[in-house]
Amino acid sequence: MKPSRMLSQLAKTIAKTCSGNCASVQINHGKTPTVPSRQEVVNTISQLGYAHVPSEFYLPNESQRLSPLLKKVQETYQAVPPDVSSPGNRFRSLIQYAFRPDQNDFIEIERSHEYYQTADTNHIDGGKVRVFGKIEKCFLENPLIKSIVSKDIEMARQLSHLVKFDETLRLIIHQIRYAPKFEMPSYSSPWGLHKDDEPLAFIHLIQIDPNVIGGDTLISNDMHNIYRVFRLKSPLDTMVFTNKPWHAVTPMGNADQEKEAYRDLVYVDFINRK
Numbered sequence: 001m002k003p004s005r006m007l008s009q010l011a012k013t014i015a016k017t018c019s020g021n022c023a024s025v026q027i028n029h030g031k032t033p034t035v036p037s038r039q040e041v042v043n044t045i046s047q048l049g050y051a052h053v054p055s056e057f058y059l060p061n062e063s064q065r066l067s068p069l070l071k072k073v074q075e076t077y078q079a080v081p082p083d084v085s086s087p088g089n090r091f092r093s094l095i096q097y098a099f100r101p102d103q104n105d106f107i108e109i110e111r112s113h114e115y116y117q118t119a120d121t122n123h124i125d126g127g128k129v130r131v132f133g134k135i136e137k138c139f140l141e142n143p144l145i146k147s148i149v150s151k152d153i154e155m156a157r158q159l160s161h162l163v164k165f166d167e168t169l170r171l172i173i174h175q176i177r178y179a180p181k182f183e184m185p186s187y188s189s190p191w192g193l194h195k196d197d198e199p200l201a202f203i204h205l206i207q208i209d210p211n212v213i214g215g216d217t218l219i220s221n222d223m224h225n226i227y228r229v230f231r232l233k234s235p236l237d238t239m240v241f242t243n244k245p246w247h248a249v250t251p252m253g254n255a256d257q258e259k260e261a262y263r264d265l266v267y268v269d270f271i272n273r274k
């Protein structure tokens, strides 16, 4: 069975279990973390152009399964190859799917690990095709990853003013490790304030070493007025972005230069490619 088919099958399951079952509470805007319903997350994304979603939202239905599944996902990051496209000490793999309306499913595209951003949104690596590693099946087929991606797909379906589920829709999954060393900090590309090409992007923390300093998310009205700072602290803590807000992630370093430091994430992006 292709991973893409499994994604949509699981999405149907989650839609059924979540429709009347999710707790109705406030989304986390720096207040005490509570578990928002899917509708509340969707509303926040629509209203603010971003959302900071607590890890509890993405817990699998049987939460006792989290620990072994998460451990397996975390282990896969050791095999992610270096991103050699620009400095920043990143490791990165990728896979991209196209939506097929006739099959109501996502199908892997050709050269699915080649990635393009415009120069307008990425002044460092935009305007060129970057070739990353291809995400391994053991990552995509992990039930925790399938559950996360399926929840993102369901929210994307509800955000129809941002994403159209037609033949132009692409689902892009990035597996990224930031691995700062004292002599070589780690940072994203682009590392400064920017807007995304993608109209909808989910950024999920998978693990963070306590030796990492930095990695905080900034949100800004423009290039001068930062008005929010967030930190993803626990596995599955998530930021969601539309292409409206300016944002950035602060570069990462080692608190203790003698020790390893790493911060692992999975990005789930949606974009209609004309």
Ligand SMILES: [Fe+2]
Residues within 6 Å of the ligand: 194, 195, 196, 247
């Ligand atoms: Fe971004």
